Amino acid sequence: MGVFDTSTVALTAYGAGLVLLYSAALAIYRVTLHPLARFPGPKLAATTEWYEFYHDIVRQGQFIWHIQKLHDQYGPIVRILPNELHIRDPDYYDEIYAPSSKKRDKSEAWVKVAGNTTSAFATVDHHMHRLRRAPLNPFFSKKSITDKESQILEKVEHLCHRLAAAAGSNEIVRVDVAFTALTMDIITDFAFGERTYHLDEPDFGVRWKETLIAQSANAVFLRQFPWLWPVLQRTPLRLLQWLRHPAAGLVVWRDMTRERIERIIATNEAGKRAEGSIFQTVLDSDLPAQEKSAERLEAEAQVVLAAGTETTAKSLAMIAFHLNEDAGKLQRLRDEIATAGPEADGSYSLAKLEKLPYLTACIMEGVRMMSGVTTRLPRVAHEPLQYRDWSIPPGTPVSQMNYVVNNDPDLFPRPLEFRPERWVDAPERADGRRLDRYMVSFMRGSRSCIGINLAWAELYLALAHVVARFDLPSYDTTAERDLVIDRDLFVGVPKAESKGIRAKVVCR
Numbered sequence: 380m381g382v383f384d385t386s387t388v389a390l391t392a393y394g395a396g397l398v399l400l401y402s403a404a405l406a407i408y409r410v411t412l413h414p415l416a417r418f419p420g421p422k423l424a425a426t427t428e429w430y431e432f433y434h435d436i437v438r439q440g441q442f443i444w445h446i447q448k449l450h451d452q453y454g455p456i457v458r459i460l461p462n463e464l465h466i467r468d469p470d471y472y473d474e475i476y477a478p479s480s481k482k483r484d485k486s487e488a489w490v491k492v493a494g495n496t497t498s499a500f501a502t503v504d505h506h507m508h509r510l511r512r513a514p515l516n517p518f519f520s521k522k523s524i525t526d527k528e529s530q531i532l533e534k535v536e537h538l539c540h541r542l543a544a545a546a547g548s549n550e551i552v553r554v555d556v557a558f559t560a561l562t563m564d565i566i567t568d569f570a571f572g573e574r575t576y577h578l579d580e581p582d583f584g585v586r587w588k589e590t591l592i593a594q595s596a597n598a599v600f601l602r603q604f605p606w607l608w609p610v611l612q613r614t615p616l617r618l619l620q621w622l623r624h625p626a627a628g629l630v631v632w633r634d635m636t637r638e639r640i641e642r643i644i645a646t647n648e649a650g651k652r653a654e655g656s657i658f659q660t661v662l663d664s665d666l667p668a669q670e671k672s673a674e675r676l677e678a679e680a681q682v683v684l685a686a687g688t689e690t691t692a693k694s695l696a697m698i699a700f701h702l703n704e705d706a707g708k709l710q711r712l713r714d715e716i717a718t719a720g721p722e723a724d725g726s727y728s729l730a731k732l733e734k735l736p737y738l739t740a741c742i743m744e745g746v747r748m749m750s751g752v753t754t755r756l757p758r759v760a761h762e763p764l765q766y767r768d769w770s771i772p773p774g775t776p777v778s779q780m781n782y783v784v785n786n787d788p789d790l791f792p793r794p795l796e797f798r799p800e801r802w803v804d805a806p807e808r809a810d811g812r813r814l815d816r817y818m819v820s821f822m823r824g825s826r827s828c829i830g831i832n833l834a835w836a837e838l839y840l841a842l843a844h845v846v847a848r849f850d851l852p853s854y855d856t857t858a859e860r861d862l863v864i865d866r867d868l869f870v871g872v873p874k875a876e877s878k879g880i881r882a883k884v885v886c887r
């Protein structure tokens with residue numbers, strides 16, 4: 380008898396036949412009887428989820444540009460996957476990303492990017508999300524962040540001190556990593572009440588920036604293969620490190636986060652408090668006990684740390700690069716900052732900086748170009764949504780991409796150019812709508828960025844202090860290779876051959 384007897388072969392063929400038959404029946408159902416069957420889009424996208432896999436995994440983060448091409452071909456509403464629609468119409472944005480009075484869930488399939496199900500970010504259900512977000516809100520309110528100005532300023536001074544030292548030693552600095560060190564030191568302090576000193580590290584702790592990017596890339600993969608993260612998490616760390624697998628950094632990061640959360644819980648159990656920490660606020664809240672478990676707080680902490688670091692840092696690096704490429708813009712900004720200080724101690728106050736129109740415009744423009752999360756962020760409504768002649772069935776994931784709205788040439792002519800003037804000269808559109816309504820990097824609605832006040836405070840304080848004190852002429856850095864978004868790994872990243880945004884540092 381051979382390795383396989385005839386009954387095994389027959390059974391395998393029978394099984395394969397059944398799978399083929401089921402797949403064919405499913406494909407026919409999806410293009411004929413499915414509730415989305417009448418929506419425009421390619422038949423292949425309507426048939427299989429592998430469509431996204433091809434554009435995002437095989438072609439490495441290219442689905443967002445492919446969706447653009449589909450809109451050019453099929454119009455403003457397209458069926459991009461068997462169960463999902465995408466709309467390209469900035470004036471319909473608020474219907475999808477609605478305020479909390481309208482129930483909007485996240486999509487079950489989509490939240491798998493998070494690798495957890497219990498952070499506010501990864502929570503599918505609208506009401507559960509409100510419950511989980513509520514205890515975080517007071518910490519991130521405008522007043523609360525304003526009260527933390529001196530803590531932020533201390534870290535900004537630390538960054539300036541490091542930059543001054545780099546100038547003295549003619550060091551070439553990776554500006555993007557330096558800003559990541561800044562935002563990471565700030566958010567770790569706020570999250571856990573613990574100080575970290577990435578700003579002191581010779582390379583500004585570049586491994587953590589790489590870990591965050593690996594986390595984003597992992598997120599894209601997890602959406603396709605959600606079973607993978609639990610497997611990687613159970614793989615011994617030494618093996619991952621030996622394999623040089625990017626998940627090794629993520630596991631170290633997870634363990635560090637867990638230890639910090641456990642320390643805060645232990646402090647509370649010992650009758651003391653982790654004052655000033657986000658998670659003390661959560662433990663003080665009236666959330667039920669299971670919502671205060673170490674597992675859940677760890678999940679929340681992972682999101683807060685990742686979300687609170689790279690987005691703001693990347694915006695700062697982009698703004699610094701573009702300003703240093705254009706002497707006129709840089710001088711205009713410096714002249715304006717000079718009207719706001721410095722105070723007797725050499726620092727600039729947040730309240731004064733917030734009133735400066737050109738500084739505000741530079742930040743708006745940098746955050747617009749950075750775009751935050753580039754991947755589509757679908758929402759699920761419980762009522763039918765009416766878009767023009769289309770009635771979208773309840774329960775359908777629908778999205779618009781921030782990246783696409785932020786780069787719409789009708790709203791932002793020549794969108795790849797850094798032009799802060801567009802915010803100063805034309806804050807309103809011809810129809811009377813304000814332009815800032817369409818800068819959606821922080822999103823809008825009930826799931827919008829909770830850290831927006833912190834991000835703005837960091838952007839104002841860091842940009843003003845660095846611009847006032849240093850020139851950062853670029854070193855072997857081009858917008859085309861090192862800044863322009865080339866791949867969508869949940870957040871936008873430049874070309875693979877980029878060596879980062881690098882500059883010489885010159886004290887003024």
Ligand code: HEM
Pocket residue numbers: 499500501512566682683684686687688690691694746750751752756820821822825826827828829830831833834
């Ligand atoms: C320029 C800076 C930033 C941008 C562009 C940005 C963008 C975004 C976007 C687009 C979302 C929505 C994601 C979704 O719908 O799934 C989000 C959510 C979030 N952001 Fe930010 N963010 C920034 C800075 C920050 C900072 C400094 C923090 C501080 C911790 C933060 C914390 C969060 C958290 C915790 C969420 C999840 C909120 C929820 O699901 O209720 N972000 N952010």
